[in-house]
Amino acid sequence: MKFRSVFDIIGPVMIGPSSSHTAGAARIGRMARKLFGREPKWAKIHLYGSFASTYKGHGTDVAIIGGLLDFDTFDTRMSESIKIATERDIKIEFIEEEAIPDHPNTARIQIGDEKEDLELVGISIGGGKAEITELNGFDLQLSGHHPAILVMHNDRFGAIASVTQILAKYEINIGHMEVSRREQGKEALMVIETDENIDPEIITQLEKEDHIIQVAKVSE
């Protein structure tokens, strides 16, 4: 049976008006924020498909900015997000794209500050659920429903083993893992979804390993 918990029927609690166009969009924005690790100074948001054609009515733009400000889908400040972002001097730009995406509710988010920037593609798959399908040019699949780390590393032998050994030492179980690279021998990305939360000390230890460039944490 598809529905097992009563809270699938009476719930979830979320911002209106549309679970896929608003709550799901907020989740995509928040995953971008979590991956970036801090509040960005600027944001360029490309909207595709149904997001592009209906965002004004559904508040998809407000929701994505709310997510970038680290608001949860039921945060009461959500509807004021653009105003709050402007007050904090965050430069925002929305671009309505004509291209037909694979998924009707797709957003490409570019954020950054003077030090770094980040680009990801997120899709809202219904019922307030969202997935990240691309990060800095790497294809991936990340739901944000489990604790996860993203490890940028050099595409060399032993890099993956060094990460999993450390996780094993701290008794952290991997539920889902995937590796992608743009080119052989260059930069590659590991996506690791775990059952347990990963402490900051473990992240620091991972980053000390050879061939590990950067580690970012996503958790709900």
Place this chain on the structure above:
Amino acid sequence: MFRNVSELVELAENQNISISEVMIRQEMEVTEKSREKVMGQMDENLSVMEKAVEDGLKGVESRSGLTGGDAVLIQNYMRDKEPLSGHLLLDAVSKAVATNEVNAAMGIICATPTAGSAGCVPGTLFAVKEKLNPTREQMIRYLFTSGAFGQVIANNASISGAAGGCQAEVGSAAGMAAAAIVEMAGGTPQQSAEAMAITLKNMLGLVCDPVAGLVEVPCVKRNAMGASNAIVSADMALAGVTSRIPCDEVIDAMFRIGQRMPTAFKETAQGGLAATPTGRAIEEQIYGTKSKKE
């Protein structure tokens, strides 16, 4: 786990417990959570619903400007005049409208079972509350009873407008509310099932045709009528009226109607009210002349 309404009613009757108790016990078993935890989580959802109704009755406006303020109009009318349809019925209508107006205005709501149909269950609950003076626990139980019937529909048919039309969304919400009203008013589990069947029968065929694709027109007023349908059906069931077609067969009929419903009437904004001259004009006004919806 109960798979259909007849199993749900049987479980309650055999153990001599209420529908809400069946749902609470199942939830504890399925999620391996304590009673306290399960009740607490539902209590939080109830608080969200209370707050949404409260906000809506103060008056809100959606971003498009299409909806908002009707809950206030109805409450004012009830204060100044004697409503023809009765105080409780119109109170439920105004509180259902309040919830959906808050949803349209980007407020925080609890999906019951979806955001677009979030008004029926709390609207009826907070109106019936004025008459029956339930305890907090009874109000929480109202939501478990609603959830039990909703779960049967979700697993055997659909609760999504995109999959089954508005009958699956507001129709389900109204049916869930009717069943819960019966339990709160002291009716039997079977009477809850009858109330749900009577409600759903009168929602069959309802299409999902939101103007400009927004969860506003006609969704807000559909919740109003869903709430009133639930109260009337609950009263009929409490009076001893039964549905000639059993509840599970009504759900199955709803599912089959949904399957044969053209996609133009399933949340695509291509048919029905969305395709009327005024519906199209509103769409153009909101999205500008360069609408990419076509």
